[in-house]
Amino acid sequence: MTLARFDEPVARPLWLITLADLSLLLLGFFVFLQAARSIDEARMVDGVRQAFGGDTSEPAMAAMPVDLAIVGGFASGSALVSGSVTDIARWLDDAARDPRTTVTLTGVTGSASDVDPRTGSRDILAIDRARAVAAQLVASGAIDPARLRIGAAATGTRGHVALTIGFTGSLAEERP
Known part of the structure; x- marks a missing residue:
């Protein structure tokens, strides 16, 4: 060959x-x-x-979720936080250290009887739960209120508040 x-x-x-x-x-x-x-x-x-x-x-520049925590222990029909949020505050101290992140709090209601006692609305109760957790976090100094967002109400199997750390890609002061 x-x-x-x-x-x-x-x-x-x-x-x-x-x-x-x-x-x-x-x-x-x-x-x-x-x-x-x-x-x-x-x-x-x-x-x-x-x-x-x-x-x-x-919105086009919505925060991209990177971490999640849950605050539970809500009694049915109540927006009162049953315990302390010190564990969540410690988690926020580490997870939201980057100033380009925002924290979205989403209130969740559980069963069909888990409603706001005054209005009978599940959505209002869910938002009130998120606001109660946000108030405790701000009062404890865990996070700047400008970096907190209250998300839409949701329904689930049990009442809780979901905290989502979201990366926005820009500093909070730069966003419109």
């Missing part, structure tokens, strides 16, 4: 092809940098959400 040899000379030197590839990549990189200067982040995020079938009614 013999191997065939190509005796024809190469049309271009290999280094020239490599240099042309590198030049085109570099040109593409600079075009990308120039285009990235004029990108409206909110429109871009909405476009990606829409392309993947996400909810575009939500």
Whole structure:
């Protein structure tokens, strides 16, 4: 068996092809940098959400959740926090150390009889629970009130308040 040899000379030197590839990549990189200067982040995020079938009614710069804690122990129909929030305050001290995070408190009601005694509303009770936990956290000095958000009311199997640490990507003072 013999191997065939190509005796024809190469049309271009290999280094020239490599240099042309590198030049085109570099040109593409600079075009990308120039285009990235004029990108409206909110429109871009909405476009990606829409392309993947996400909810575009939500604000474009919503916090991305990174950690979660639960405050439980609520009696049925009550928004009073049964214990101390010192464990949650310690958790917040560590988890929300970065000033680019916000804490969203979402009140949750349990059974169908777990309603606000004055109005009969589950949503009002859930929001009151979130506000009660927020008040205790602010009073204990665990977090700056400007970084707290009260989320929408929710229903579940038991009454509690869910605290979600969310990364916003910018300092709270910079957001509109």
